[in-house]
Amino acid sequence: MKRSFLILHRPHSVSITEFGAVGDGVTLNTKAFQNALFYLNTFSDKGGAKLFVPAGQWLTGSFDLISHLTLWLDKGATILGSTASENGTIDGQGSIWWDWFRNGELNYTRPHLVELMNSTGLIISNLTFLNSPFWNIHPVYCRDVVVKNLTILAPLDSPNTDGVDPDSSTNVCIEDCYIVTGDDLVSIKSGWDEYGISYARPSSKIKINRLTGQTTSSSGIAIGSEMSGGVSNIYIKDLHLFNSNTGIRIKTSPGRGGYVRNVHVSNVKLDNVQKAIRFTGKYGEHPDGNFDTKALPAIEKITFENVSGEDIGVAGLLEGIEGDEFKNICFLNVTLTVKKNSKKAPWRCSNVRGYSQWVSPEISCDSFEESIFPEHSSDCFGLSENNVETSSGLSRSPWLLFW
Numbered sequence: 001m002k003r004s005f006l007i008l009h010r011p012h013s014v015s016i017t018e019f020g021a022v023g024d025g026v027t028l029n030t031k032a033f034q035n036a037l038f039y040l041n042t043f044s045d046k047g048g049a050k051l052f053v054p055a056g057q058w059l060t061g062s063f064d065l066i067s068h069l070t071l072w073l074d075k076g077a078t079i080l081g082s083t084a085s086e087n088g089t090i091d092g093q094g095s096i097w098w099d100w101f102r103n104g105e106l107n108y109t110r111p112h113l114v115e116l117m118n119s120t121g122l123i124i125s126n127l128t129f130l131n132s133p134f135w136n137i138h139p140v141y142c143r144d145v146v147v148k149n150l151t152i153l154a155p156l157d158s159p160n161t162d163g164v165d166p167d168s169s170t171n172v173c174i175e176d177c178y179i180v181t182g183d184d185l186v187s188i189k190s191g192w193d194e195y196g197i198s199y200a201r202p203s204s205k206i207k208i209n210r211l212t213g214q215t216t217s218s219s220g221i222a223i224g225s226e227m228s229g230g231v232s233n234i235y236i237k238d239l240h241l242f243n244s245n246t247g248i249r250i251k252t253s254p255g256r257g258g259y260v261r262n263v264h265v266s267n268v269k270l271d272n273v274q275k276a277i278r279f280t281g282k283y284g285e286h287p288d289g290n291f292d293t294k295a296l297p298a299i300e301k302i303t304f305e306n307v308s309g310e311d312i313g314v315a316g317l318l319e320g321i322e323g324d325e326f327k328n329i330c331f332l333n334v335t336l337t338v339k340k341n342s343k344k345a346p347w348r349c350s351n352v353r354g355y356s357q358w359v360s361p362e363i364s365c366d367s368f369e370e371s372i373f374p375e376h377s378s379d380c381f382g383l384s385e386n387n388v389e390t391s392s393g394l395s396r397s398p399w400l401l402f403w
Contacts, residue, residue, distance in 0.1 A: 023056020196228025270309035320351030329354030
């Protein structure tokens, strides 16, 4: 059944032109956006407000979004970032930032194209995002987030231009998106080492549906490596990845702590992907030297079901952590056609254990020799439940019921 998409009514609405903005692609409109949002913030407890951006090229520096706001980009409207709803474009003009980063000329981090913090009830839809200096869309400490019908584009060699990165956020839906970038298309995070452990804000109840894209350097879907607050109840379905480095990857390291558990991946199609599925237990990279090397992550109950691929370099590169085995990793109905000229073993495993059934090429690792059925279906997340999404509580959020 086709789901209707809700457009939230706001009782107060203004146009950015009312604050002196000029959409000629030359005039800097930072102050206009800041003043408009300062004014609209007075309506946050009165049903919220809408900021309308008409067709044009709107050059601006960074500005902070507010709660209870609809940022509406009209057809033909483009927000140009200097040194959000129907068919609009936000262009970060990131090339100068990429050059500064590559040349080691930055003493600070690059800006995200859109970063939303401590917010509830967000819809980002029907937009095109171009050339982000850093990550494109970064909801952090948020809940009830819908990211839908987006096109996100950046050059394949652009550094760290992740598509959508839910970070310590709950009840997130990402669907019907086309993403081609220089890094992970979607990366789920929840804090880094001792800071993420201390803050303890997990990412959970996240759905990713009908995602198509390409990344020649990174992964279609990544979890981690910053996952110290925990990641759980993740549902990935109908992913199509082409001409890419890695299909799905879980990244972590000693010192991270936290957990990744209860992940169900299904209906995946991979075309010309170097590594179909990858687990990395020693990713490294720490914010400082104060992390606890004894803080080991728990990686468990990850299920891959109905995965197919053509022209695959390596079917699975599964590397856990010595003394911290990744467990209950399950593969059901997985068919990956490995390139004939590949000289690498199709599956490589260390410190990872689980179950497999109807997998081609067969997983030759001893730690996956047991079949899923009839004895181990309950060990595999999502296989022993009639409806994995409903049973997790994901579908119960009123905010997410309309899509």
